[in-house]
Amino acid sequence: MQKLLFTLTFLLSIYVNAQSQSRDNGDTTRTDAEISNATVYFGYGAELTHQSKVKLNNNTKIIVINRLGTNIDLNSLQISVPEDVALLSHRFGLFTPPAPVWVKPPVAVLMEDSIESIREEIGKVESLIGIEAEVLQKTGTLIESAMTNNGNKQILSAEVLKLVDYYNAKIEKTKTNIYNHQQTKGKLTKKAEEIRKRIAALQPVNVIREKSYGQLFLQVFTKRTGEIPVSISYYTRNAGWVPVYDIRVNSKTNKVKLIYKASLTQTSGVDWKKAKLTLSTGTPNFGVTAPVLSPWFLQLYVPELYKDLQGRAAGINAQRNTIQSMNDDNAMKEEVMTTAPGEKKIFKELGYSQTIDPSTMNAYTTLNEGQLNTNYEIELPYDIESDGKMNSIAIKEEEIVCTLKNYAVPRMDKETYLMAEVADWQNLDLLPGDANIIMDDTYIGKSLIDPNTIADTLNLSLGRDKRVVVKRSLVKELSSLKTSGSTTKQSFTYELVIKNNKQTDINLLLKDQFPMSTIKEVEVNLEDSGDAIVNSETGVITWKLNLKPGESKKVRFTYSVKYPKDKKIVNLK
Template sequence: MKTVENPPPFGLTNVMEISSIENSKITGVSLYSGRAEITRLYKLKIKTGQNQVIIKGLPTSIDQSSLRVEGRGAATIHDVTVSYTPAPPAVTTSTALSAFELKKERTQKAIERCRKSLASLETYVGTLNVERIDVSQIGNVVEKYDTEAAKLDDKLLELEKQLQETNQEIQDERKKLTGPVRNVQLGLQASIGVFAELEDQVEIALIYAVANASWKAAYDIRVDMQTKETPVTLIYKAAITQSTGEAWEDVPLTLETATPTFGVSIPKLNPWHLSIYKPMPAWSAPVSFSVAPQAVGGAGGTVRRRARHAIQEEYSAPAGLVDDDDYDRLMTHREVNVSSKGNVSATFRVPGLITVPSDGQHHNVTIVQLKLDAALSWIAVPKEDTKTHLKAKIKNASEYSLLAGTASVYVDGSFISRSDVPSVSPQESFDCPLGVDPSIRVTYHPRSKRVSQSGFYRATANHVFSQRITIFNTKSTAVDNVKIVDQIPVSEDSQIAVKLTSPALIVPSNPGTTNGAPNIKAVQPLKVSSGIVAQWDGVDEPGFDVLALAKDGKLNWICSVPSQEKVNFNLEWAVTAPVGVSVTGL
């Protein structure tokens, strides 16, 4: 099927109106983070000559600039128009409705007469006088009153029931006249002009982008502490939601990580000029008493008219620029679908067919289950909290790009926490906190302090502090990569000197180095004892700044702790200040 700009003349036009929901099938859905691209297939039998196919019930959330039409068969597509479906003419009456309303009016009048009869009977009984009625006739009068009143009561009840039934019949008839409730989310229609040389069966595919549809990543991260190889199982899931107005029933679904962009171009830099500031000269409006007010107004009106005329001449289109042919050519821009989809994005095809109703609820599907390598480590900052935190550095060794999302973390089958997974490309690693491990216990012992003085003419006070830390591994297996983070104070005054004595780490910005270059030994871990190394905090981070090490006074130990054993650390530093100087912060 071909597409042309101008339809050929060929007799009368055959108009076909079809419902998009009832007369088509969705053959593909590509779902992005904030929109979806739908492909609908229509099978039609067109007649020879000009055919106008009107497809009703399209979503109002369609991006009309993204709509395009493709087809298969011996026919030519020559124009596509999208518009809002006009509301059907309101039908307010019918023969049945008129009959029901007449019946209701008669019933209401009958009820009114019945109530008047009851009121008259009550009035008559109330006017009876004992002096005028023989005592022997009182029983007959009362009996007659009961009989007549009972007849009127029964008649009134029957008429009220009949009125209720008539009101229901009127309500049902009015619903029938108004028809089914119109779905406001399906208020668009597409009019497609198709020219056929022969009567034949054709297929038309409508491809369009809709809003109110999205998906986001979610994960289950399961860690097996007893497994050495690939201890992490990552279940990659997609939470799909859509409220486009049309249900996706048994459709092939593709999840896209790219974000379609429209009209995005590379920004341009404007010229950046510098000049000397020159103040504007003082100005005052001239005052003239010789010009009449109406003359001033007339001159101003003339200036304004000239300005408007100049603006109109400047911004008016040249004559003959937009003729009929150019107008048709410009309208073809509606068929262009501009989107940015590069090799940096990933595409996930959900296996089988899936049904997603238009309810705005999350519907989860599993994309893939991955077995990944991870380096487990334990981190504690006992000065602030003696709890030991477990962390996994997981490497995405798969070909899948992981989108940012929330993960439910399970360790040895037990739910531990919820964590945020960042955007991760293939072969990239990311940190995943796994909660607190109570089996690694850290003790932060009380700090000890010694004070001494030195010097005669310039006496100084020396404060030596010692901090002991103990780790106890209660597990049945040894643990590696246990990191303990602590700190020493940092001096902000030239009279106060702080020196780290244990562990004997080297300060990178040592003034004694040549040309102030950093001491390379400062970045090398210092072996404290068997299985224990000390280093400045941050030295194991990628892209660290050597000169920034030790600026904040933070350091750490990395060690291995055997099963059911303890490991001790000792942090010692000295603070020197002139005698009589009060040092704050200790």
């Protein structure tokens, strides 16, 4: 035990001396770098800037800078030193700190000595058990030999009984000794185990091992002495942010606030302490090379390929019936729409930890627009650990000018939806991202904002509005089925009843449709549009209605379908 302690002490002293020599060597200076700025890019990627102070003397040749990121793009590495310091070369590497060595207290050493003594006692007891077992085995052998190998000599009964009694007593004594020795061994083993537990209790429960970090070795030449600043910047892929929006609606004032937030994560290998953040909408390494035209070769018509492309085009055309603006009568106008599925929940269930009110962030956020991207510079220090967890960061808050309207398609859904129509949304600097819909401090659901469009109007779905009721029904007395000659004509009249149960006026965008025919024998005629806006290419009819509190309105439309009487249309209703 003493030899082991001596060896460990000797090795530890060698390690400490080596470290001290490397630090005290006159030509090497070591320092730690601190992150001052972090420019985080949309999606992934970040540019980190470190600052450090280095003390130089006349013999300084190597500067070792610690606490850098572990995964950096060496091509992007930028090092800045004063002009009177010549940077000859640099080298980057990873350093993994050794695990902390537990120094045993004197009481633990005494406990280990006690365990060693107990092990010796257990060895003695095991030796006694072996001796007794051998005696027991030989005793049985002697009894068997005395009873069988007696030649022609006659053994009297009294002698047999005396021999058996002797050997029985001998066997009983031997087995009793073995049992006692085993009990002693068990007690010693239990005692040693209790001491081991006491030693384990002295050790730290959670040994925090320091994480690996990057090191930068700079070979310099200078005659300068004293402290100099060193600035280091580089790009790493192990960070990024995506936008998250809060859309807050006040149903009493009809005001809408749009809160910009960033969901940021980083695993750069170094914790960001009191770093100033810049959130950039750009993405490095994309769009660097301009496109070049290649030869355009024509191909012959392939029926299977054409059929597949035709099917895709049909799917795209089916989605072109988008929501229309309340302020534009152009029935073909395309717009952006976001949806808000899900039931109502209280906003506190979202789990966001917002430490700064977004309304105060405008005073600390500077917007810089460049040729290729937009940067949000936040003049506040942030602490973000390198653990991969999401950090919600408030950017700014804007009160957007929008028109609230209700939207209903009773043929597809019996519910009515409340929509916010934003006209000049291109000036909001939006990025694709999730949006939390919050009305009157109540969480309604999630929506999706996708600004990658050329549409002029952005429609935000604010959820179901149960205070506006729409009912669609077939008017049977005005619907008919007639057969004349070889043709059959069916007429359908639908009535839509709308009631406003709100305490305020509403604007309702009501939609329905009549069928379209691509078959020559089938004719469709919209006989009465009910004063609706008709899109003859899609078959969609739209009403723009204004309802006062408690007011009800009815609209009707009629269409007819004529087809051969020996044919049947499966999806007529």
